[in-house]
Amino acid sequence: MTTPRRPLSEAERLDWLRLARTDAVGPITFHHLVSRYGSAGAAIEALPELSRRGGRRAGLKPPSVAEAKRELEALARIGGRLVAACEPDYPEALAAIEDAPPVLSLLGRGELATRPMVGIVGARNASLNGRRMARDMARELGEAGFTVASGFARGIDTAAHEGAFATGTLAVLAGGLDIVYPPENAGLYDRLGQSGLAVAECALGTQPTARHFPRRNRLISGLSLGVVVIEAALRSGSLITARMAAEQGRQVLAVPGSPLDPRAQGCNRLIRGGATLVESAEHVLEALAPQISAPLLREPSPMGPRSHSTALPEGGDGAEADRARAMAEVLERLSPTPTAVDELLRDCQLSPPVVLTVLLELELAGRIERQPGNRISLL
Known part of the structure; x- marks a missing residue:
């Protein structure tokens, strides 16, 4: 059963934007974090410890509230707005894919996305x-x-x-909503803002690469x-x-x-x-x-509160030893060549929640990278 869609409060919107703009937090990881901790705000609080467990020396830090506010204000100045994946006006078809962007920047006629x-x-x-x-x-x-x-x-x-x-x-723009690429489409971009819709996943100012x-x-x-x-x-x-x-x-x-x-x-x-x-x-x-x-096809990605249980114990010497063993078992099976997560789950002598928790910690530590088709590779 999926969580009903609802508009976010302004504080929640800032939390969603901060978590989405955090280094090493991709769309799949974002949705896993919100599902596990119940909210983007709670996930942000958990980030430093999770990334430390994965092997990151300095705890992972999201952008500040002030930075997130500046992005929203800059977006509003060009006539755009931010929509989160849990909100009613987020495109329903896009919400159904596994790696749906947690937030989208929109400029123009928003109803075209529905x-x-x-x-x-x-x-x-x-x-x-x-x-x-x-x-x-x-x-x-x-x-x-x-x-x-x-x-x-x-x-x-x-x-x-x-x-x-x-x-x-x-x-759909490859960079930020304020970057016109290719430059010769500047006139087309102006028309989009008036009678079409421009959509971007990246933050404002991001140059397409x-x-x-x-x-x-x-x-x-x-x-x-x-x-x-x-x-x-x-x-x-x-x-x-x-x-x-x-x-x-x-x-x-x-x-x-x-x-x-x-x-x-x-x-x-x-x-x-x-x-x-x-x-x-x-x-x-x-x-x-x-x-x-019969439009869509598969259930939306988890975007709201589900189970708040953790897959690995949170403290104590025994818990740390269990976590280290699980981490070693997962790392042993990974390489720079992409590996399907389903294959990893079948091969490990660990429960799926434990494996998924280890992958989450490794990704937040910047040690693995997610690839298309639900695959992961070691960095």
Whole structure:
């Protein structure tokens, strides 16, 4: 049974933002902490001791209340606002993925995030035909009642946003909400603030870097019932988005192209691998009809109070010895090569709560890193 969604008080909002902006606290760890301790505030109090147990010399410290207030005030100055994953106006589809961002910054028409969504992504160096296909498909999907989501990149993304402006488009930014990238989309960004919606997971002022784009891609697919790929090379971010969509239980759709065009090879491979072939908005609507009648698909990530019990004893020499043995057993099975958490749980001679507690402590200490597909690697 999931915790009912509810608006946060201002104090709770600051706690959510502080915990979300803490180094080594990713989305999955955030939700585990709130589930375990009952609130973001209680989790913040527990951070120093948890990170010390994982091997961090200096206790993990979240941003101060003053720093969090400054971020909220700066967001308000540009007309934006912060929404937390437990609140009613957080996108329901996105809340259903395992690594849903604890907080999102929004600028523009917030109601666009509550409508059913289709993602359209593709090549940055798109052909004229590809861009026309993206614009026309986005316009027709918008007229059918969908918000069109994309990643604000050059080429197909830009064309999809342009095609859906009259009905509503959502842009997921790879950096902070106040950073326009690519720079030539400054005019598009201004229009988003007035008649569309811009969404960002990163803090204000964050410049987009290579590591931010896969995180952005998982949000495009997580927001959407299905993702349409229009032109993609074999090694492209669009194929990463398609893979994430499949992992999240979303439908993957692809527009076929000439085998002589490198920009079509990724789409053609997706179709050979089981993606739905589409050539028009009508095909997309036919493919998504089952999801439209029964939209989501899996339970939201834990975002509120559940069990407050701890998996390992909290004190005493015996407790420390037990914790050390559990830590050693988990570390022995990890390496820089990503390992599935489910596989680790099966292999360890420990209960799942103990293993998950050890992983939480190791992550807060900066000794492991979470990878897509519920995998972890040793740093």
